[in-house]
Amino acid sequence: MIEKEFHLGDYVVMKKPHPCGTNEWEIIRMGMDIRIKCRNCGRSVLMQRRDFEKMLKKVVQSKDAAQ
Template identity: 65%
Template sequence: MEAKQFDLGDVVQMKKGHPCGANEWEVIRLGMDIRMKCVNCGRSVMIPRRDFERNLRKVLRRKEGDA
């Protein structure tokens, strides 16, 4: 299976949405754990990288400034 590419500042879609109703998350920290912020309400959550990669659907928008 192909590894999904994501980077700091990307907006991603996960399998499960946030309780506020949005399903867009901005990646704000990378490491063993991934911290992501809900685009709609601004709440952030931290999940293990393994769970993040398993639940990632697709990258919606890349970070501005990337070519």
């Protein structure tokens, strides 16, 4: 399995949208669990790393590229 590259502060697109209508998120915590924050409404979701990697579609903007 190919490991996807993502880091703290990256903007990502998930496979399923948030109930507010967007599927763009910001990674705000990493570890065994990953917390992501909705870029539209600001709510955050905590999920297991394995579930996050399964639901991740792509990295839109890397924090390193933004600087």
